[in-house]
Amino acid sequence: MQLRIGNGYDIHRLVPGRPLILGGQQLDHPEGLGLDGHSDADVLVHAIMDALLGALSLGDIGKYFPPDDPRWKGADSLVLLEQVVALVAERGWSITNVDSVVVAERPKLKPHIAAMRAAIAQRMGLDPDQVGVKATTNEQLGAEGREEGISCHAVALLHRP
Ligand code: MG
Numbered sequence: 001m002q003l004r005i006g007n008g009y010d011i012h013r014l015v016p017g018r019p020l021i022l023g024g025q026q027l028d029h030p031e032g033l034g035l036d037g038h039s040d041a042d043v044l045v046h047a048i049m050d051a052l053l054g055a056l057s058l059g060d061i062g063k064y065f066p067p068d069d070p071r072w073k074g075a076d077s078l079v080l081l082e083q084v085v086a087l088v089a090e091r092g093w094s095i096t097n098v099d100s101v102v103v104a105e106r107p108k109l110k111p112h113i114a115a116m117r118a119a120i121a122q123r124m125g126l127d128p129d130q131v132g133v134k135a136t137t138n139e140q141l142g143a144e145g146r147e148e149g150i151s152c153h154a155v156a157l158l159h160r161p
Pocket of ligand 1: 010011012037041042043046
């Protein structure tokens with residue numbers, strides 16, 4: 001069996017007047033902040049997409065969904081994820097698992113983790129136990145700690161017979 005591993009990283013700014021969408025779930029930030037971006041700015045799904053593309057050296061999401069393309073304005077990132085999963089499948093690879101960690105000071109993500117995993121797994125054609133989503137604060141350090149943004153790191157493992 002052949003194996004491939006990829007890693008992904010993304011960060012988006014927290015701003016007023018935008019929804020806060022993570023793992024396809026709309027969350028409430030205590031200050032009413034949301035993530036800025038051309039699409040829905042779902043930083044968790046973006047990091048997973050980059051991990052999948054990276055595993056096959058296919059480039060990054062900016063290549064497939066450029067931020068200056070009006071087609072992706074306000075796009076549901078879970079729909080973009082489906083397209084990346086299709087690219088992986090077209091090349092004969094299966095996804096073994098993905099894992100991720102979201103770096104956010106607030107809101108508390110723990111109550112939403114199960115729903116995020118279920119939504120991501122469903123769009124990827126996986127079981128939720130193949131989709132790891134973890135959350136950490138940044139101990140009030142750095143951009144995430146100052147709530148200037150939310151970032152996410154992800155890895156993906158692929159296999160082929
Ligand atoms: Mg992004």
